[in-house]
Every structure is written in C-alpha cells, then in structure tokens.
Amino acid sequence: MDIFSFIFNPFVGLYNLIRDGLTQLLLAAGVPADTTRLIVFFIMGLLVVTVVLILAPVMMMYITLLERKVVARMQDRVGPNRVGPLGLLQPIADMIKFMVKEDIVPEGVDRPVHLLAPIIAVVPVVMSFAIIQFGVGMGAVDLNLGLLFLLAMGSVATISVFMAGFGSHNKFALIGGMRAAAQIISYEIPQILAVAVPVLLAGSISLSQVIQAQSGAFGLGWFFWYIPVGPIAFFVYLLAATAEINRVPFDLPEAESELVAGYHTEYSGMKFGLFYLAEFLNTFLISAIGASIFFGGWQGPFVQQIPALGILYFFGKTILLIIVQLWFRGALPRIRVDQLMNFGWKRLVPITLALILFTAAFLWFYRGVLLFLKGYGG
Amino acid sequence: MILQIPLVYYLILAAALFCIGLFGALSRRNAIAVLMGIELMLNAVNINLVAFWRYGSPDPIADQAGVVFALFVITLAAAEAAVGLALVIAIYRSRDTVNVEEIDLLKW
Amino acid sequence: MLERYALIGLFAFAAVTFPIVPLILAFLFRPKKPTRLKQSTYECGIEIQNEAPEAESIWVQFRVQYYIYAILFVVFDIEVVFVYPWAVATNQMSAFWVIEMAIFMLILVGALAYAWRKNLLEWV
Amino acid sequence: MELTAIIAQLVFFVVAVLTLAAAFLTVLVRNVFHAALALVGTFFGVAAIYLMLEAEFLAIVQVLIYIGAIAVLILFAVMLTRGMMQSQESGTNKQWAWAALAIAVLFLGLFILILQVPWVHSGTAVYTDTTPYLGTELLTTYLLPFEVVSVLLLAALIGAFIIARE
Numbered sequence: 001m002d003i004f005s006f007i008f009n010p011f012v013g014l015y016n017l018i019r020d021g022l023t024q025l026l027l028a029a030g031v032p033a034d035t036t037r038l039i040v041f042f043i044m045g046l047l048v049v050t051v052v053l054i055l056a057p058v059m060m061m062y063i064t065l066l067e068r069k070v071v072a073r074m075q076d077r078v079g080p081n082r083v084g085p086l087g088l089l090q091p092i093a094d095m096i097k098f099m100v101k102e103d104i105v106p107e108g109v110d111r112p113v114h115l116l117a118p119i120i121a122v123v124p125v126v127m128s129f130a131i132i133q134f135g136v137g138m139g140a141v142d143l144n145l146g147l148l149f150l151l152a153m154g155s156v157a158t159i160s161v162f163m164a165g166f167g168s169h170n171k172f173a174l175i176g177g178m179r180a181a182a183q184i185i186s187y188e189i190p191q192i193l194a195v196a197v198p199v200l201l202a203g204s205i206s207l208s209q210v211i212q213a214q215s216g217a218f219g220l221g222w223f224f225w226y227i228p229v230g231p232i233a234f235f236v237y238l239l240a241a242t243a244e245i246n247r248v249p250f251d252l253p254e255a256e257s258e259l260v261a262g263y264h265t266e267y268s269g270m271k272f273g274l275f276y277l278a279e280f281l282n283t284f285l286i287s288a289i290g291a292s293i294f295f296g297g298w299q300g301p302f303v304q305q306i307p308a309l310g311i312l313y314f315f316g317k318t319i320l321l322i323i324v325q326l327w328f329r330g331a332l333p334r335i336r337v338d339q340l341m342n343f344g345w346k347r348l349v350p351i352t353l354a355l356i357l358f359t360a361a362f363l364w365f366y367r368g369v370l371l372f373l374k375g376y377g378g
Numbered sequence: 379m380i381l382q383i384p385l386v387y388y389l390i391l392a393a394a395l396f397c398i399g400l401f402g403a404l405s406r407r408n409a410i411a412v413l414m415g416i417e418l419m420l421n422a423v424n425i426n427l428v429a430f431w432r433y434g435s436p437d438p439i440a441d442q443a444g445v446v447f448a449l450f451v452i453t454l455a456a457a458e459a460a461v462g463l464a465l466v467i468a469i470y471r472s473r474d475t476v477n478v479e480e481i482d483l484l485k486w
Numbered sequence: 487m488l489e490r491y492a493l494i495g496l497f498a499f500a501a502v503t504f505p506i507v508p509l510i511l512a513f514l515f516r517p518k519k520p521t522r523l524k525q526s527t528y529e530c531g532i533e534i535q536n537e538a539p540e541a542e543s544i545w546v547q548f549r550v551q552y553y554i555y556a557i558l559f560v561v562f563d564i565e566v567v568f569v570y571p572w573a574v575a576t577n578q579m580s581a582f583w584v585i586e587m588a589i590f591m592l593i594l595v596g597a598l599a600y601a602w603r604k605n606l607l608e609w610v
Numbered sequence: 611m612e613l614t615a616i617i618a619q620l621v622f623f624v625v626a627v628l629t630l631a632a633a634f635l636t637v638l639v640r641n642v643f644h645a646a647l648a649l650v651g652t653f654f655g656v657a658a659i660y661l662m663l664e665a666e667f668l669a670i671v672q673v674l675i676y677i678g679a680i681a682v683l684i685l686f687a688v689m690l691t692r693g694m695m696q697s698q699e700s701g702t703n704k705q706w707a708w709a710a711l712a713i714a715v716l717f718l719g720l721f722i723l724i725l726q727v728p729w730v731h732s733g734t735a736v737y738t739d740t741t742p743y744l745g746t747e748l749l750t751t752y753l754l755p756f757e758v759v760s761v762l763l764l765a766a767l768i769g770a771f772i773i774a775r776e
Contacts (some may be wrong), residue, residue, distance in 0.1 A: 034612065034613060034614065035613050038613060038614070038617070041489065041492075042496075045492070045493045045496045046496065048493070049493075049496055049497055049500045050500075052497075053500055053504055098508075098512065099508070099511060099512050099515050099516070100512075100515050100516055100517075101516060102516050102517050102518070102519065103512065103513075103516055104520070110643075112644075113643070113644075113647070115509075116647075118505065118509075119502070119505045119506065119509075122501070122504065122505040123498075123501045123502055123504075123505065124501075126497075126500070126501035126504050127494070127497050127498055127501045129497075130493070130494060130497040140493065140497070141490050141493045141494055141497070142490065143490055143491075143494070143666075144490075144666060144739035144741065145666055145667060145670050145739075145741060148570060148667075148670045148674070149494075149670055151674065152670050152673040152674040152677075152678065153673075155563075155673070155674055155677065155678025155679075156673070156677055156678065158678065158682050159647075159650055159677065159681060159682070159685070162682070162685045162689075163647070166643055166685075166689070174689075178552055178686075178689060181552075181682065181685075181686070182551075182552050182555050182556075185555060185556065185559040185679075185682060186555055186559070188559065188563075188678070189559065189562045189563070189566070192563075192566045193566060193569070196566070196569050196570065196573055199570065199573045199574065200573045203573075203574060204574055205570060205573075205574055205741065206739075269512055269516055270508055270509055270511075270512030270513075270516070271509070273508065273512075274505050274508070274509070277505075337609050338608065338609035340609075341555070341607065341608075341609045342607065342608075342609075345558070345598075345601075345602075345607045346602065346607060349562065349598060350595070350598065353591055353594075353595060353598075356569065356573075356587075356591070357584075357587070357588055357591060360583070360584045360587060361584055364581060364583060364584045382614065382615035382618045382619065383618055383619060383622050383662070384729075384731075385729045385731065386724055386725065386729065387622060387626070388659070388663070389724045389729075390721060390724055391626045391629070391630070391659070393717060393720040393721065393724065394630055394717065395629065395630065395633055395652075395656075396720075397713045397714075397716060397717040397720075398630065398633040398634060398636075398637055399633070399637075400713055400716075401637055401709060401710060401713045402636060402637035404706075404709040404713070405637075405702045405703060405705075405706035405709045405710070406637070406702060406703070407702060407703050408642050410642055410646075410684060410687055410688055410691070411637075411642055411645055413684070414636055414645060414646065414649050414684065415636075415637065417649065417676075417680065417684075418633055418636065418637075418649070418652065421652070421653070421656045421676075424656070424668075424672075425656060425659055425660075428660055428663050428665045428668060429663060431663075431665070432663045432664060432665065432736075433729065433730070433731055434729075434730055436734070437734065438734060438736050438740070439736065439737075439738065439740055439743050440743060440747075441747075442740060442743065442744050442747055444665075445665055445667070445668055445740070445744055446744065446747060446748060446752050446755075448665075448668055449567070449668065449671065449748075450755060450759065452564075452567075452671060452672070452675055452676070453564050453567075453675075453759050453762070453763070454762070455676075455680065456560050456563075456564055456675055456679060456680055457560075457762055457763060457765075457766035459560075459680045459683055459684065460556075460557045460560050460561075460683060460766050460767075460770045461766055461769050461770045461773065463553070463683055463684065463686075463687040463770075464553070464557070464769070464770035464771075464773040464774035465773055466687060466691065467550065467553060467687060467690050467691065467773075467774050468773050468774055470690070470691040471550075476691045478703070479703055488661075488662075488664060491661045491666075495621075495658075550690065550774050550775070552686050552689070552690070553683075553686050553687065553690055553774055554771060554774065556679075556682055556683045556686045557683070557766075557767060557770045557771065557774075558767070559679060559682070560675075560679040560680065560683055561763045561764075561766065561767045563674065563675055563678060563679045564675060564679075564759070564763060565760070565763065566674075567671050567674065567675060568748070568756065568759065570741070570745075571667065571741055571742075571744050571745030571748055572745050572748070572749060573745070574741055574742045574745055575742060575745030575746045575748070575749055576742045576743065576745070576746045582749070583749065586749050586753060586756070586757070589757055589760075590756065590757060590759075590760045591760075593757075593760035593761060593763075593764055594760050594763065594764070596764060597763065597764045597767050597768075600764075600767070600768060601767070601771070604771070606771060
C-alpha cells in the first residue's frame, strides 16, 4: 500500500487497509484460511452497509433543506434560517417533529397492511443505494445487471402504493392510491426504455461498465454528448423518473386541492415521515442514476491520475440534477390527469421505441460497416 | 461453491410449491384466488426448468435452454393472467359475482 | 459470482431494519391519547355516513380504465425484458441483430397503435 | 462438510421455508387482498431461489415481471371486484378436504419418485455474466419463438381489451 495511491483515493485505500489488516489479524490468530475469508467478507460487507445506511438519511435530510432553500429563493423569500446557523439544523428539527407527533390510526383500518405500506415504500429505495458508484471503485456492490436490479426495485414501489391506498379504509386514500398506481405504471415503461439507450451504447447492463464506457475524450465522453440520441433519452428519463415518484409537475395523486393527500391521507407521525423519507431518497437516487448513465458518474478530466476527484464529480453532477428537479417544483404547475396519461403513453413511449431502434441502427452502421471497411481498407 | 446443494432439494421444493398452487386452484371459491394458485404452479415449473439447466446442461453458459424456456413460461403466465383477469372482471360486471361456484351458466 | 448477491442479501436485511428503527423510536416517544373523534376516518369535515348494512359503502366503484393501463403495462414490460438481453447480445456486428429487434418492436408498436386507434389510452 | 457448504445449505433451507410459508398463506388466507400480498412474498422467495441457481437475469426478470406487472394486475383486479368481496364467509368451497387429501397423496408420490431417480450432476461453474450469451442464444437458436412472443402479446392485449371493455 504505497502512500500515493492512499492519498489519491483515500476511501478505497482505507477499505483495503482495514481488510488486509483484518485478514492478517485473523490468520495470525490461527483461523483457517477460508473461514477468515468468509469472516472478513462478512465484516467488510457489514461495514459498507452501515456506511451507506448512515450516508442515505443524512443526504436525505439535507436535500429537504436544499429544496426549501431553492424553492424559497425562486419565490423571492429566504427559506428556513432560524434553526441553527443558516438553518442548517432545520432537517434535524423536522426529524424530531416526526418522532414526537402522535400517530392517529382510524378504526376500521387494516392494521398490518397500514403499518407495512411505509416500510415497503422505503426498503426498495435503500436497496437501490447498494449499486450506486459514489466514486472510482466506490460502489457497495458491482452487479452484472446493476441497472436492471435498480429498475426492478423501482417497480416494487407500486405494491406499497396499493397497500397504503387499500389499507387506509378511506375513499380519498383509495382513489389516490389507484391513481398513483396507474400513473407509476404508465411512466415506468418510458423510464425503463430510456435507460436501455445507455445500456445499448455501453454494451453492458452493469453500472460500472456503463460509467467506464463514458471515459472518451479526456474523461468527457459522456453519453449525453451522443447528439441525436443522448439528450432525448436523458430528458425522457428525467421526466419519466420524476413522474414515477409522483413529484411536481406530475404529483397529481397527492394533489392537496382535489384528493386531500392521496394515498397517505390516513398517515401521521413517523409513518408519514417514512413516506417523506422514501420520496427524497428517490429524488437523490434518480439524480444519481441520471448523472451516472448520462453524464458519466465519476468520469471527468484527470480522474485517472487522481481517483479522489471522482467523488467530487459524482456529487457535483448529482446535486446539479437535484436542483433541476427542485426547479421543476418551483416553476411548473401540476398537469391534469388526462394530459398526464396522454403524455406518457402517446408521446414518451413511441419516442423511446424509435430511439432504441435508431441507436441500434447507428451502432450497427458504426461497428459493422466501418470495421468491415477498415478490414478491407487496412 | 453453489453445487453443495444437491439437485433433489430444488425438485422437492418445486413439487411442494406445485402442490400448494394446485390446492389453491382447486379449493378456493374466489376466481382471482384460483388464478393466483395457477401462478404458483407456473412458478414451480420454472424452478424445475432452471434447476435442470443449472445441474444438467453440460455447458451452462453457451446452452441456456432452461433459462430461455423459463423466460417464455413467464411471458405466457403474464399474458394468461391479463386475459384471465379480464374475463373475471367482465363476469363480475355482468353477473355481479366472482364466486366460482355461482358462475355455472353452462350447466343445464 | 454469488458473493455479490450475498452482499445484496445483507443489504436487504439492513434495508428492512432501516425503517423499523425510527418506527419503534417514534412508538416510544409519541403521546398516545386516542379519542373517539380522532379515530374517525378523515372526511374533511363532513360527517361520514357509514350506514350499518353495507359498511362497505366506502368502496366506491371504479371504471375499467385502470385495468386497461395495467394490461398495456404488462405487455410493454415483457417487451422490455426481451430488449435488454438483445441490447447486450454478443453478435452485434450482423445486420440481422437490428432487423430481428425491428420486427419485434414493430409488432408491439402495432399493439400501441391499436390501443391508440381504439382510444384505449384516453383517461375517460 | 466445510463451512461454505453448511452456509449454502442453511441459506437454502431458510429461503425454502419462507417461500413455502408465503405460498401456504396465499392459499389459506380468506381475504383476497392479503392473499395477493402473500403471493408477492412467494415471488420474492422464488427470485431468491433463482439467485441460488445463479440464473441472475431470470431472478431480476422474476421481480420485474411477476411483482412489478402481474401482482399489480391481480391487485387492480381485486380492487375492481372489491364491492362484493366482504359478504361471503369462508374462502374455500365445500370439497376442499378431498382436494387436500388427493394433493397430499400426489406430493407423496412425487417425493418418492424424485428420491429414486439417479439425477445427473454436471456441476460446471458459471464463471461469467450469462446475459450476453442468453441474448445471443435468444436471437440465433430461439429466433422464431422470440418473434412469436410479440404476436402473442399483441393477441393478449387485443383479447383482454375486447373482453374487459365497458
């Protein structure tokens, strides 16, 4: 472990340091080889999981603060600055508020389903954090099918919306739940098809391969710059993903004016806090994946020489994308149900189907014909 | 590392899942619960297909017949569920019941 | 190849306990004063009429529109499952690679066109 | 039996027991909505079993299609036929006892049959990502079924729409 690689990529260096130290320690203690390998694997896995599970809520809390500040700035007001210096302790105050508010559960409610709905809303999002690559070699797990795993976890969220709507035994919650479920499934198709474009360009479904494939011109060869295909796929992905987590301008199921509060009408206290947590973890997740597959994640100039820069690049791009989503919230009105459904099925799905075929033809032409000519021209 | 689990365990598990699904299909009164039983049976068949691919095929990478077959079974199960549930909804709208025993118009 | 999914299993276990901890903490800290009025379902002010016979009056009937969106979703979800292996298939040099998927997609674009023509997609 | 074999067997038993318990719940629970949620639990268990058989793509397809699409379809159908649901009493019809007996005999027969047949164990390791080879095989040896699937989906869509139309 020479000192240079430690300075240039501290977190991965630290991880290797702990792991090697632990293995030596266990081997010295006379534990047989393969059991030490298992024990070390288990302990390092636990370490990575706790780091990610501490990172996630902290990021979520400060995204709520960022949202209130950015939206406030857009509406010419200051945003929270009372609690703590510059309002930095505001998220902690929110969390305590969720802890101590009374949880009113109306009678006639289907208790197990009512309690399970917020838990199932949070579990898939937290599991999707496993595959995000925070920096060079800094992903908790590098699955061969990372992006498909992410989309599968996204599709599990529909079940929690049904449970919330059905378990609350309330007319508004039921209508809101059904509408939210219809909207989520209508926008899941364009999202999955839009993610298929970078998979086609990179030739692999694993997230680290997709990021690796974007290290073109001086670390700036992102898929977003593949002009005809990249930008369109990115905008379709952003719109579809925003619609899938029911955020403005597609937040019709929670439309305060019409449906009281949609499927989480009968929730209060910490259970509502979990829905709130799931929504903001989703916002971070969508921006992180959008940055990774369209803007090259931790790719950037000099990232090969100084891997530690990768973390700055990744978080910079993700925060920019989060601000774009908050900009949606500040600027755009809520759109009607039929416009929402028409836009999803009649505009986004045909565009993405055409996009995939066009990318395939472009790749075949680029790879097939040029290599063929090069073979003869050679 | 994975081959410590003998093939027989997967087959017994698939057989048990198939029997539970069959019991669900035969003994439930509600049409949607019958369809759920059929989905369980199809899942049991898929487990067998994948188990035989993993333990039986000489070269599991190049020759993935079991996986492809299981993929087509999943597609078929989805199409069957879509049409079956459409039927259930149409019957519910006209006869106002999903109780399998009451849908016996063909019995004279 | 399996070690990665062992870590995902660990993540799943942690992800399940992750929301349960604040729920338990909240259960300990929050005040518990249930009253009859607080416990009634939320009808924004108007008195709810849960007549005795069909307490199920709460379940309002729904149009079939929701189910049609679900069918369309199932059909296109399966198409996506066939797009991904094709996208990473190894024989990407030949022209057939594009033509096969073009046929597959055109038939499903036909399905979408059928749904569009029969204005299935309208939010009635 | 060294450590990894014990762990593998242990994990298999835990997953198998959970899957069968969820399957039993799907079949025995009276309220159809709870049965649908137990069905989702069973699908997760079957996806875990595919992972143990190292069929990675199939495990994720199982979660994406079965839980993301078919379970949602079933939940929508349960919602649409909700009004009638509460009145009927027991969820099973009269001859469930005979059905249970016949199926127990069937399971016993299968159990004995499975134990007697000398299954072949090829046991070659899956050392790399199998999805690209699956894609290639899907487009070469199984090309015709691949194209017929889209025709099947078209037929299913049109059929379901005409049946379910108002």
